[in-house]
Amino acid sequence: MTCGVEFFFKNQTLLLLPQKAILWKEQKTLILADVHLGKTAHFRKAGIAIPPQLAAKDLEVLSDLIDEHQPETLIFLGDLFHSDKNSDWHEFALWRKKYAKRSMILIKGNHDIIQEENFLNLDIAVEEEMLIEPFRLVHHPLKSEE
Template sequence: MMISAATPFILLGQNLLLLPQKAIYWKEQKALIIADVHLGKVGHFRKAGIAIPRDMEQSDLATLSDLIHEYQPQKLLFLGDLFHSDMNNDWDWFILWRSQFPSLQIILVRGNHDIIPDKHYQQLNIELHDELLLHPFLMQHHPLADEQLQGAEGYVFCGHIHPGVNLSGRGRQSITLPCFAFGSKQAVLPSFGQFTGKVAIRNQKTDRIFAVLKDKVMAIE
């Protein structure tokens, strides 16, 4: 198995590894943090008659398994939109995947797409929260507005918007890459699922932006 080219980043005294698989490993908590997997999205589109390769979903779960084997986390934190919509056949793949890591603590901070009844997650020993404070970080799904951030209990980690950064090269070439966006009070994670889009975000000069390439994470100055 290939070892990740992780980029270390210290935030509020906590040691984070930014991973090219679009995840964060938090050393002090021994936790993997992931946003917007959107499992079931392939099945959702296929059910609607749109031809999508079936193995895309299994590829996301395989990547997640590789990260677990590599970093041996005690916690796996999903920052919302774990499953895309109603339960479909892709849920069976998720059940099989979960059975491979029975002792792993899995936590889901609910997102707007997480509409499957709680009992199905509870049967898989998955904890459910609307938000979760793990000092000094507050785990959310939706980003908070500036006025909300002033009263937040901790530095916010969130997803939802599938952030990207637009890079321009010579000859008017440009590309939008997934990115980690760290502001003064909030970090937005890229979407983990490969069958998701990305939206170029406007960042302030004080933000730290890290673009995600195929095999590394690169700080954007």
């Protein structure tokens, strides 16, 4: 069982989780930022020794969060993948099929350079930002006038 800190804000219940995730209870939504999948293959391709098991570990953490909290929706607040499509993409596609009944949304971040159609083919919606009252979900900080 994951420990977390329950936080109430604007009549919404948010469970702040140690895996750098937020469970928005009323929306049955798991929110994650800066997951950076594919970083192991990216760094290994550049000659940096990274154990290949790290990629599987990242997906295992996501699976554990889903299995424990049973969200209907996952929202990735940018940087789902670290760089361009690489060998870790195939593992991610298989993982996505395991959770095909869950809605997934990517709010684009600065590292999200993979063609949008690749995400759409996996039934992952791609947005610049989202407004789900009372929150505005973005990857980058807003300018003061926004």
